[in-house]
Amino acid sequence: MNADLGLWAVPLAVLGGMLRVSTPFLFVSLGECVTEKSGRINLGLEGTLVFGAMAGYGGAYLTGSPWLGVLAAGLFGVLFGLLHGFLCSLPKVNDIAVGIALMLLGTGLAFFFGKPLIQPAAPMLPAIPLGAWSDVPQVRAALEVSPLFVIGLLIAIALLFVFKRTKIGLVLRMVGDSADAARAMGYPILPVRIGATAFGGFMAGVAGAYLSLYYPGSWNEAISSGQGLIAVALVIFARWNPLACFGAALLFGGAGALGPALQSVGVTEGYYLFYAAPYVLTLLILFFTSSRTKALEGAPRELSITK
Amino acid sequence: MSETQAFVRPTPIGAALSKGAGESARRRLEAVLIPILALLAGLFAFGLFLLAIGKSPVEFYQLVYRGGFGTWFSLQNTMQRAAPLLLTALCVALPAQLGLVVIGGEGAFVLGGLAAAAIGAAMPDAPGLIGMPVMALAGLCAGGVWIGAVGALRHYRGVNETIASLLMAYIAIAFMQHVVEGPLRDPASLNKPSTTPLADQLRIGEIPGMDVHWGFVVGILACLVAGFVLSRTTFGFSARIAGGNARAAAVQGLPVGRLILTFTFAAGAAAGLAGMIEVAAIHGTANASLIAGYGYTGILIAFLARQNPIAIIPMALIIGGIGAAGGLVQRRMDLPDATVLVLQGILFVAILVSETLSGRLLPALGLKTTGEAK
Numbered sequence: 001m002n003a004d005l006g007l008w009a010v011p012l013a014v015l016g017g018m019l020r021v022s023t024p025f026l027f028v029s030l031g032e033c034v035t036e037k038s039g040r041i042n043l044g045l046e047g048t049l050v051f052g053a054m055a056g057y058g059g060a061y062l063t064g065s066p067w068l069g070v071l072a073a074g075l076f077g078v079l080f081g082l083l084h085g086f087l088c089s090l091p092k093v094n095d096i097a098v099g100i101a102l103m104l105l106g107t108g109l110a111f112f113f114g115k116p117l118i119q120p121a122a123p124m125l126p127a128i129p130l131g132a133w134s135d136v137p138q139v140r141a142a143l144e145v146s147p148l149f150v151i152g153l154l155i156a157i158a159l160l161f162v163f164k165r166t167k168i169g170l171v172l173r174m175v176g177d178s179a180d181a182a183r184a185m186g187y188p189i190l191p192v193r194i195g196a197t198a199f200g201g202f203m204a205g206v207a208g209a210y211l212s213l214y215y216p217g218s219w220n221e222a223i224s225s226g227q228g229l230i231a232v233a234l235v236i237f238a239r240w241n242p243l244a245c246f247g248a249a250l251l252f253g254g255a256g257a258l259g260p261a262l263q264s265v266g267v268t269e270g271y272y273l274f275y276a277a278p279y280v281l282t283l284l285i286l287f288f289t290s291s292r293t294k295a296l297e298g299a300p301r302e303l304s305i306t307k
Numbered sequence: 308m309s310e311t312q313a314f315v316r317p318t319p320i321g322a323a324l325s326k327g328a329g330e331s332a333r334r335r336l337e338a339v340l341i342p343i344l345a346l347l348a349g350l351f352a353f354g355l356f357l358l359a360i361g362k363s364p365v366e367f368y369q370l371v372y373r374g375g376f377g378t379w380f381s382l383q384n385t386m387q388r389a390a391p392l393l394l395t396a397l398c399v400a401l402p403a404q405l406g407l408v409v410i411g412g413e414g415a416f417v418l419g420g421l422a423a424a425a426i427g428a429a430m431p432d433a434p435g436l437i438g439m440p441v442m443a444l445a446g447l448c449a450g451g452v453w454i455g456a457v458g459a460l461r462h463y464r465g466v467n468e469t470i471a472s473l474l475m476a477y478i479a480i481a482f483m484q485h486v487v488e489g490p491l492r493d494p495a496s497l498n499k500p501s502t503t504p505l506a507d508q509l510r511i512g513e514i515p516g517m518d519v520h521w522g523f524v525v526g527i528l529a530c531l532v533a534g535f536v537l538s539r540t541t542f543g544f545s546a547r548i549a550g551g552n553a554r555a556a557a558v559q560g561l562p563v564g565r566l567i568l569t570f571t572f573a574a575g576a577a578a579g580l581a582g583m584i585e586v587a588a589i590h591g592t593a594n595a596s597l598i599a600g601y602g603y604t605g606i607l608i609a610f611l612a613r614q615n616p617i618a619i620i621p622m623a624l625i626i627g628g629i630g631a632a633g634g635l636v637q638r639r640m641d642l643p644d645a646t647v648l649v650l651q652g653i654l655f656v657a658i659l660v661s662e663t664l665s666g667r668l669l670p671a672l673g674l675k676t677t678g679e680a681k
Binding site for chain 1: 408410460462463464465466467469470471473474475477478481482484485488489603606607610643644645646647648649650651652653655656659660662663665
């Protein structure tokens with residue numbers, strides 16, 4: 001059945017993996033992009049992602065509909081986002097520290113409620129067979145794309161439009177660039193930031209549901225390997241531009257797919273080192289794009305992490 | 308605001324005489340009261356969580372007391388668990404003096420354990436008095452270089468230390484698993500790839516008369532030394548100034564870069580030493596068991612202690628005790644093992660939210676800000 005593709009199998013598997021692995025990066029980074037535009041950073045999205053994976057799987061299992069699972073994951077993500085948003089609105093409470101705490105709490109709650117969900121099988125999200133034109137099974141497999149991937153791309157384009165062309169986007173950017181200016185213009189600072197963080201939570205929850213309901217497509221306690229955190233770094237790399245987030249997500253998806261792709265053609269040596277590729281890549285990118293003396297280009301000026 | 312405070316601190320004359328004395332007493336009282344209140348509030352909130360899922364909070368806390376603190380046996384168990392936590396908490400608290408949030412102690416812990424196990428396995432015939440210090444040094448250096456690199460990235464390139472340290476923790480864990488399954492694998496370890504087991508004389512023993520290994524003493528000493536250096540030496544003092552306002556510190560001629568590198572190296576060294584102790588006292592070899600989350604629990608403890616090295620000691624005992632009681636609670640109350648994680652997360656949120664009370668707690672209670680509690 002398997003056509004012999006020789007070494008072509010590796011780039012093909014990387015392409016396929018890229019399309020599959022990138023989606024959670026895409027959703028988390030778009031959500032975090034909005035949060036950071038408002039001047040806050042939420043490091044807790046890693047915990048939201050894990051909880052979303054559990055809630056999405058549980059929701060799909062209980063209702064029989066994977067899409068209701070995605071919705072449940074998103075709504076729980078909103079709750080985590082609101083929690084972060086409200087806590088950080090208290091005076092003297094630091095957004096980075098609250099993010100770390102929620103990373104721990106979200107993961108703990110997900111494991112706590114997820115114990116009974118490890119065994120049962122939930123209905124999975126469908127796939128769009130973009131490779132149906134081909135006779136080669138590997139090509140077909142590589143080009144199976146999740147609807148969420150397409151939705152993510154559309155959200156990225158929509159966000160670009162919202163940031164550039166709408167009043168909501170302008171207010172969001174003003175709150176993130178200069179709270180004083182926004183206050184002077186009579187716009188409410190805290191509600192905008194809380195709303196932006198809730199949106200980020202929603203996107204991270206959906207990203208989690210993608211993990212448990214599409215790829216890898218099961219719920220277990222090792223479901224996330226830091227995607228939520230990498231995505232936060234990825235926003236910095238993408239310079240707070242939603243379309244650049246899309247490109248960065250593809251790049252990271254490809255890096256994450258490298259190890260499994262090589263494994264599929266029989267290269268098993270150094271599996272763990274390939275597994276570390278996305279982290280090394282993130283670190284290198286941070287190294288080359290950060291600057292000791294000046295604030296990052298395009299950074300929201302109220303953002304603590306780039307000051 | 309914190310910038311001006313830190314800047315004012317070195318000129319004690321005016322400030323101390325006018326309102327400084329009462330102010331500092333008030334601050335000290337708050338520094339003790341607020342974390343205790345936060346801890347109690349967190350325990351109460353977790354009790355509500357248990358009620359909501361139909362479990363008895365009273366039974367839970369009774370079991371935690373019995374399993375973590377109530378008997379000599381459980382207390383020793385708690386101390387054993389607290390040993391690595393004392394050191395991984397320092398990995399967070401030391402950079403915090405400079406205003407850096409380093410959360411990748413897990414990586415330094417794992418690498419420290421790996422380095423110690425590798426060196427130890429390479430010298431099976433060395434006497435303990437030589438072998439163990441060499442292993443400790445290897446652990447210190449491995450962890451120190453790892454977190455020191457985070458400090459260097461921060462200082463020379465402006466890379467955010469929080470994200471960098473966590474990314475490097477993932478890299479360190481992947482590297483450890485690669486080495487343990489590949490180049491350094493003991494062929495005899497079949498199910499769980501491990502390095503060659505340490506010779507007996509290279510294992511850390513127990514404190515005479517107790518079921519607690521010497522690592523606990525090392526951890527306590529490290530916290531005391533760190534507390535002394537920070538509060539009683541010029542070096543620690545300059546670190547606190549730099550933490551308050553790096554620019555002001557640079558204007559005053561303080562070597563901010565050297566401070567960052569030294570503190571991050573020391574922080575990583577503490578976590579690396581914890582890894583060495585865990586290998587030499589508990590596992591006897593480096594393998595996946597090292598990835599047990601001690602680095603992450605250390606973050607919680609450091610924040611609970613409000614980054615004060617001395618306060619880390621009681622907090623590590625409390626959190627270590629809750630961990631030690633985890634098994635008992637799980638069995639008796641039929642709760643999943645993640646229960647402890649939930650409790651830790653709630654405590655973490657509670658302590659962070661309590662920051663908002665600082666400067667407002669005593670006035671709210673009707674106490675005068677002169678610090679005299681009637």
